[in-house]
Amino acid sequence: MKFSANLGFLWNDLALPDAIRAAAAAGFDAVECHWPYDQAPEAVAAALAETGLEMLGLNTLRGKPGENGLSALPGREAEARAEIDRAIAYARAIGCGAIHVMAGFAEGPAAEAVFRANLDHACRAASELTILIEPLNRHDAPGYFLTHSGQALDLIERAGHENLKLMFDCYHLQIMEGDLTRRLQALQPVIGHVQIAAVPDRGTPDHGELDFRHICATLRDLGWARPVGAEYRPVGPTGDSLGWLPALRAI
Template structure:
């Protein structure tokens, strides 16, 4: 089976944030990811990771703007200086936590200028943090209306054009199903540039077990292909999180 990771922004939300680390370990996970942990003292998270022998796999970048601004803006013209400032903040946080990947969000934008800005920011970030793995993730427009990086072909084009050894794709099977309707075909086209995988079932973004996507077959294929990255559960539990984690053992 692949290595499974719990997204603590989505899972174990019935518990206070810092208690979710222990719950994830008890449920059988060896790693976690958190989308935006920036309002929590980093050392408190480091302590939880060490206490429960957990690896931090991924954070989102940049930190969110709680005053109503965009959560991601790497593709938004005019915000390049802000992106660079906030990237450095997120990088320091990620390094403190030992996060394997830092996911750079494009934000809501469109057109050729946005594409140019996004690629310029990615090139700068990759050079600024050459030892940090960076990812970009195609996200469907139902989940995030207007999100610039809303297509896997565009994601591939950008990764190849930026041509940085530390920039790769983040493959979310739920978004692949929403965007292309063909998880298997999309994976086949993207696996060579993919560094991280996330999963949830269609159509309700619940546990990756019974439903439209054949996850046992997908996990078996990952094993057969020698995929050695993490597979993160980023889904909305149907009930108590611990009641629905059997998928990591099947």
């Protein structure tokens, strides 16, 4: 099994180019990030070229303080599309393959209509990239528009864009839904990326409610060949938290 270091959580005390180098030195196969926009894309691209790692994905910006995305917020369409376009430009500049379009705190039919329209814009503006949507759990992100895999599947199927995919975050979906083996099997055709972290503490993927040896074996049996994103919160230095990695890489 291959793994990607999520540099929003891992080595987040380092500037992004240095975090990329640290992930390569630790043996990760790829990297991903949250919001890289304060770093010059040329420096990030140089670190990726130096290490040979691929940047799998990045997020659209959250918006104002206290917000968690803009793309499902009625009345904020122009701002949301500007941030989508900004993410697309940054992704292209560093050779990143996917963009997570963050919905934000919203509910109701108007929010759904706005989110659908903004996703359509993203998919059309960057047909060569994967556009990801991610259900977030109601404990960590109360009021977030997208909370369930079924809701995401409906958005994907009705959108009709081949490049719109599901971010299958095992941490969030275990909290909201559980039954992850069957969900992986059923949703495989629309999954664009998989992330892991322990439940319920979002720590290293070697304890808690989920057996990630089983999750990784399930992914292997489904033919998953892309790196799985390690998006957990380390306790202490990231380098000291990687004891889980050899066992899961061996699957």
